[in-house]
Structures are given as C-alpha cells and as structure tokens.
Amino acid sequence: MHIVLGPADPGPGAAGPADPGPSPWRALLVEDGRTVGARDAPLSELPGLVRSLAAESPRPEAIRWVWSQTARVYPPLLAAGFEPARCWDLSLCQRILSQAAGFPDTGVEYAPVVELDPTPPEPAEERVLPRVDPAQGSLFDSPAAGERSGEPTADQLAAELAAQLRAVTGSRYPQRLTLLLAGESQGGMIAVEMNAAGLPWRRDLHEALLADALGPRPADGARPARMQELADRIAATLQVAGVNPDSQPSLLKALHTAGIPVRTTSKWDLMAWAEEGGERVEERRALIAELLEYKTLQRLWTANGWHWLDEWVRAGRFHPSYAVGGVVTGRWAAHGGGAMQVPATVRGAVRADPGWLLTVADASQVEPRILAAMSGDRALAQAGRDGDMYLGVAELGRRAGSAVSERSRAKIALLGAMYGSTTGDSGALVPHLRRLFPAALEFVESAARIGERGGRVATWLGRTSPAPSADWQAQVADVSTAEAESRARSMTRSHGRFTRNFVIQGTAAEWALCWMGAVRRRLHAGGADGAGLRTRLVFFVHDEVVLHGPAEEAGEVRTLLAEAAAEAGRLLFGNAPVEFPLTVSSVESYAEAK
DNA sequence: TGAGATCGCCAC
DNA sequence: AAACGTGGCGATCTCA
Structure with missing residues (x-):
C-alpha cells in the first residue's frame, strides 16, 4: 500500500492570488497502482491525518508513504512523533532514474511527470525559522514553502509514482534498483531525523x-x-x-x-x-x-x-543539514558547519548527555571489501575474512613473496588501485597487487577504460555516473597542438580515474545506506518488549555512524550495529564471501572513540 | 561591492 | 615532487 501525500489543489502561485484559508492537503491511498481512497485535511492537521491512517491500517509498517521531498514534508510529521517504517521520496528517486534513463545499459525508460527538486532547504533558512513545533504548525507554514508556486498536487505525485514504479519494473535489475530507491528514500528520513536530533555538543x-x-x-x-x-x-x-x-x-x-x-x-x-x-x-x-x-x-x-x-550549536546540539545523494557517487553531502569534517581537535566537545552514551561505529575498510564483492575476487575477499583487510592482504602477499608484504604497503597499494594512482610508492605497488588479485584489478581497470572513452558506469544497485560534459568531449578531441594533446590525455585519464572510483565509492555509499536503514529498523524494533529503543542515530559520515542513547541500551545497540552491517552485506551481495566488520565503542566523549 | 577563482586544510 | 578519488569551507585575491 502506498499513501501519497500532497496538496489537494495546485499551489497559490499556479492558481492566482493566494488563498488566505488553510491549504488543504490530501492523502491518496494507492493499492496495486489503483487509487482506492482519499482523505483531505488542512495542512496544520496533516500529522493527525497521517497518524489516523496508520492506526486504521492492519499493517501500518507495510505502508509506504510517498511525498515530493522528505526534507520538506517529513520534519513536521517527525516533530509530531511520527516515524514511519518506509517512504518513497519522489525527488530523490527522480534524480536517480533521470540519470539512469540516459544510459541504455540500465534498461530504465523514464520521463518525469512533474519535475521535482531534490535539493534540501538551505541551512540558513532553517536557522531563520524557529525549529518545528508540532503545536505551532510546521515548515509548511514557512514563507519559503508557501512561496513556492505550482507545488505538485497529490494526484500529480501519484502519477509520478506510477511512472517511477513502471521505470523500475522495466529496468534490467529491478530488484537492485528497488533496493536503491527504497534505501535512498529511507536515507532521506534518516537525514531529517539526524538533523532534528543533532549531535550533542558542549x-x-x-x-x-x-x-x-x-x-x-x-x-x-x-x-x-x-x-x-x-x-x-x-x-x-x-x-x-x-x-x-x-x-x-x-x-x-x-x-x-x-x-x-x-x-x-x-x-x-x-x-x-x-x-x-x-x-x-x-x-x-x-x-x-x-x-x-x-x-x-x-x-x-x-x-x-x-x-x-x-552559528551552529544551539541548545547543546550541532544540527548539520544533510543532502542525501548530494555527491555524484551517491555519498551524502552536508551543508553548514562543515559537518563531514569535524576535526579530531574538537571532538572532545562532543559529549553524551548525563546517563547516556555515544555509540560510535566505523566500518573497517569498506571500499576494498566492496571491490572484493563486486569483482568476485575470492582471494581479496579471503584477505578480509579475519578483521583487518590490509593485514590480510599483507599476509597473503608475504606468503606469495610479493612486494605487498606489510600492512602499510597493502593499504597504499589498495587505495592506489581504487584511486588510479600511477606514480610514487602507491603506483609502483599496483602491479604487484595485480598479481595477487587479478580479478579485482581487472574490475577497476575496466571501469577506468570505460571512463577514458567517455563512457558511463553504474554502481552495484544501479546509480549511474554522469555523461562527460560537451566541454570534456571537445577538449579530449582537440589534438591540434602538443599542448592541447597533452591536456586531452590528462583529461581522458582523469575521467578514467573518476569512473574507476565511482563504482566503488558509489557502491560503498549504497552499503552504508542499507546499513543505516537496517540500524534504524532495529532501533525501532529493539528492547526487551520489542517496543523500540530510545537510542537514535545522530551523526553520519560516509562509513561511520554515531548513536546517542541511554547507557543501559548501549550493549544492545552495539550488537544491532554489527547485525545491521551483516544484513547490509547480504542485501547487496547475497551470500558472497565478503564481510563487513565494524569498530564499535560506547563512550562519553567522541574523542575517546576508536 | 560582489561574484568567481585559487589556495590550503579538513574529513572519509 | 606524494598526489590518487569524493567533497565543504574560509581567507584572500582578481577582475569587472
């Protein structure tokens, strides 16, 4: 069951002079692509409507809530205490599908019904507005939201959903693409929740x-x-x-x-x-x-x-604003306060509340593990079996008499292979690595060759790299002078390094998305009575999460983090022999983690 | 005065 | 001469 939330009528900008009354919103109940019901409510009562719809459903957890943009629609619902299991963010999914539609290999045939912008609201805007208070209305009442003209209606959004689902069904790997779009949408909710919770900051x-x-x-x-x-x-x-x-x-x-x-x-x-x-x-x-x-x-x-x-710390919390999939590869970006680069020097100010703990989990060597899984390189997967993958590679190298014989060398060699380095220590070790792991090296080099030709690549779940720009095409073709030729060669190689890294970094981002989603589900279902834990995700950086919760929950939280990591690995790669170990610690100060 | 480029540092 | 991927961001400089 999908429930599509959107304005009942076109926005004031499209209809003419603004209507002074409360704008009605509509919930469309969609079953197997057919609309089976509709309920209207004034905007201010949307949280109540959503909750009663969930309460009326025999399986509320099976409802997938559909909206134009999680970052704008979800905050007031969350503030009212509504944390649904599943959603579908039409703007985030549209971005992925639109990219894929231009790349025939994906089998995605898609044209938007309505154009949706996935860009989250400016952090400055959030700061100007008071934080959402459920009793006092919502972001919907903000000037920024009200000024947007031609807000798509619930009916248009339902049509857009249908177009997106059709595109997925007809695609080459519908299950993977579904996982990606559901994961991206869930990431949208997690981003809003983490922004609302904030990182405790003294x-x-x-x-x-x-x-x-x-x-x-x-x-x-x-x-x-x-x-x-x-x-x-x-x-x-x-x-x-x-x-x-x-x-x-x-x-x-x-x-x-x-x-x-x-x-x-x-x-x-x-x-x-x-x-x-x-x-x-x-x-x-x-x-x-x-x-x-x-x-x-x-x-x-x-x-x-x-x-x-x-500027950034309010009432003991740092509230970064996340842009889900804001990086080409699918990684998240963050705007405001440099959230993705909290330096080691200030981590001592990040402290759990009294009686609570921060649980910090860091996935170890995600990218080389992703490489092992995607390339099916059994030797590389084996090297990651016992915890530290770089040590495993070094041990294997030592036994084979390779130059890749100690941890530090294994690390720079693997990073060099994934980034495409050709010079220095790192570049020199790559040929040695190729002898140990031919399948893995062939995999990244094939991605690089495609990029050098100006081609496009896709992640494991189907996020596609952008086509090179017209400017790139022109410059790469320009061999009129020695200088132009050398620039062309440099740009060619640079794009090869980009696609080489894209497949790995992007798939690692997908793993992280699945990991966090699994963590969220387990938090909601945890506790002795299964009624859920109070611990919440409060921070995320690429392959690391921070949770904040009562000290007595920390043990269970550490366990569920590891289970979720394994679940994410299975979701992506089935039973492939690749593991995703974590470094986890429950601490009072972020500076103590690791 | 302000947009855009450049440098340099931080994170993964 | 260590330079190889993705970013954000602040200070300074450049140029209209």
Whole structure:
C-alpha cells in the first residue's frame, strides 16, 4: 500500500492570488497502482491525518508513504512523533532514474511527470525559522514553502509514482534498483531525523578548548592572542616586517626573501624543506614549527572557533543539514558547519548527555571489501575474512613473496588501485597487487577504460555516473597542438580515474545506506518488549555512524550495529564471501572513540 | 561591492 | 615532487 501525500489543489502561485484559508492537503491511498481512497485535511492537521491512517491500517509498517521531498514534508510529521517504517521520496528517486534513463545499459525508460527538486532547504533558512513545533504548525507554514508556486498536487505525485514504479519494473535489475530507491528514500528520513536530533555538543568544553589553544576570545576583526604572538615571531625570524601568514602570496614572498625556496606554502612543502638536511637544520625546524603551529591555530579559529559555535550549536546540539545523494557517487553531502569534517581537535566537545552514551561505529575498510564483492575476487575477499583487510592482504602477499608484504604497503597499494594512482610508492605497488588479485584489478581497470572513452558506469544497485560534459568531449578531441594533446590525455585519464572510483565509492555509499536503514529498523524494533529503543542515530559520515542513547541500551545497540552491517552485506551481495566488520565503542566523549 | 577563482586544510 | 578519488569551507585575491 502506498499513501501519497500532497496538496489537494495546485499551489497559490499556479492558481492566482493566494488563498488566505488553510491549504488543504490530501492523502491518496494507492493499492496495486489503483487509487482506492482519499482523505483531505488542512495542512496544520496533516500529522493527525497521517497518524489516523496508520492506526486504521492492519499493517501500518507495510505502508509506504510517498511525498515530493522528505526534507520538506517529513520534519513536521517527525516533530509530531511520527516515524514511519518506509517512504518513497519522489525527488530523490527522480534524480536517480533521470540519470539512469540516459544510459541504455540500465534498461530504465523514464520521463518525469512533474519535475521535482531534490535539493534540501538551505541551512540558513532553517536557522531563520524557529525549529518545528508540532503545536505551532510546521515548515509548511514557512514563507519559503508557501512561496513556492505550482507545488505538485497529490494526484500529480501519484502519477509520478506510477511512472517511477513502471521505470523500475522495466529496468534490467529491478530488484537492485528497488533496493536503491527504497534505501535512498529511507536515507532521506534518516537525514531529517539526524538533523532534528543533532549531535550533542558542549559549548563550555569547546570554549575551554579554544581558550586553551588560542587565548581569550578576541574582539571581532582581531587575531587571537596566541596567533598574534606567533605572527610577530615569524615576521621577526624571516626579517620581513608586516608579513601576513594568512595570505599565501605574502607568506610565499617573505619565505623567498628569506632564502627559503619552497614552491608553495603548504604544510607538506614546508615540512619537506625543514627535513631536507644540510646546514642549520635546527633553525629550519624551529621556524617551520612556528609556521605550522600558526596554520593549525588559524584553521581551528576560522573553521571551528567561537564564530562557528555561535552559528551552529544551539541548545547543546550541532544540527548539520544533510543532502542525501548530494555527491555524484551517491555519498551524502552536508551543508553548514562543515559537518563531514569535524576535526579530531574538537571532538572532545562532543559529549553524551548525563546517563547516556555515544555509540560510535566505523566500518573497517569498506571500499576494498566492496571491490572484493563486486569483482568476485575470492582471494581479496579471503584477505578480509579475519578483521583487518590490509593485514590480510599483507599476509597473503608475504606468503606469495610479493612486494605487498606489510600492512602499510597493502593499504597504499589498495587505495592506489581504487584511486588510479600511477606514480610514487602507491603506483609502483599496483602491479604487484595485480598479481595477487587479478580479478579485482581487472574490475577497476575496466571501469577506468570505460571512463577514458567517455563512457558511463553504474554502481552495484544501479546509480549511474554522469555523461562527460560537451566541454570534456571537445577538449579530449582537440589534438591540434602538443599542448592541447597533452591536456586531452590528462583529461581522458582523469575521467578514467573518476569512473574507476565511482563504482566503488558509489557502491560503498549504497552499503552504508542499507546499513543505516537496517540500524534504524532495529532501533525501532529493539528492547526487551520489542517496543523500540530510545537510542537514535545522530551523526553520519560516509562509513561511520554515531548513536546517542541511554547507557543501559548501549550493549544492545552495539550488537544491532554489527547485525545491521551483516544484513547490509547480504542485501547487496547475497551470500558472497565478503564481510563487513565494524569498530564499535560506547563512550562519553567522541574523542575517546576508536 | 560582489561574484568567481585559487589556495590550503579538513574529513572519509 | 606524494598526489590518487569524493567533497565543504574560509581567507584572500582578481577582475569587472
């Protein structure tokens, strides 16, 4: 059973002058593609309508709720305490199907009935609006939602759903595509739930950490004391007055004036110069240490300083806004506050509430495991059987007399194979890896060859890479000069590295989606009485999740995380001999995890 | 003054 | 000269 939620009538923008009355919404009950019922309610009473529909159903968990965009429709329902098992996000599914429809290999035939935008609301918009309060109305009442003209009606959305389901049925791998679209939709709900819950963040601890590193909070426009001291010392050492270490050109010029021949001002270049040897190594090291310390503090101050706290932490929670499938490969993006790059230095401010714990789970070496499963490389899968896959590869390499004989080498060799490196230590090890795992290497190299030709690839569940742009086509074809030819070659290879990585990174994202979905289901069904746990997912970064809940639930949570990881592996790859072990810990501070 | 490019750092 | 995938983001610089 599908229940489609949408406005009963076209939006005010389409109909003319805005109707001052409450806009009616409609729930369409759809069974086997046929509409079998409809219920209307004012927008403000939508949560009540949804709940009564669920209560009337003999199997509420079997209802798939259908809406245009989870990020806009779900928040008020969630705020009213409604957390459905399943949904279908028409805009997220449309994005995947539209991409696939241009790629004949997928067998997807699809044309949208209504164009839907999967872009989540701006985080700024969310901040301006008060958080959704179930008693006070919802995001629907916000100016942003109201201003959108021509909001598709429930009937149009039902027609769109039918078109999407037809596209899936006729596709080459309907089961996989269904899993992808259902998973993406469920990801949409999880993203909203994590945004609403937020990551527990202690302002006092963060401020203490800032004061410790930077000194007291400076007036606006002024550098923190510790940074100013360092800047003065650097200017004195270089004997270049007024050098601004925040300005790359200024710093580079000052370094050159002082006789330091670095090519860039990057950390790596500076460190290399300091360790070059020759005369006065100690002086070099001292200068570089000051520069690096300045850079570290500058980063902390600008990326996660007081301003960041003011902007992003409300009532003890950091509320990043996630864009499900916002990255071409299907990974999630996040907007606002740099959520996907919470640096190690500030993780100490992430603390569980009193009596609660953070359970942090990190999937180990997901991408090489995905590679093993997709390529069917039994040797590589075997290497991942006992926990640490890099160790397993190194052990296998040692027994075979290969150069890939220790963990660090196994790691850079595998990463190099998946990223397409050709130079350096990593590139040099790839041929050795090919001897150990020919099937896996053939798999990634075949994806690379397709990309180099300008072709497209697909993930395991059927997310497709975009066709290269017209500009790419033109530049790759331009061999009029030696320079153009070299640029063409570079672009060709670059696109090959992209498609090579796309299949793995994208399938890893699918695994993570299935993992989180399974975690969510198990949280809802957990507890001694099966009535569900209070623990919730609060944070996600590619292959790591953070949950927050009562300490007494932590043991069960750790178990269900591991079960969910195994379930995700089975969902994608059936009984293929590939495992997805986790590193899991329940801690009070995020800094203690791992 | 403001959009866009560039640099550099952070995360996976 | 370590550079090989996906990103976000802030400061600075460039140019209209």
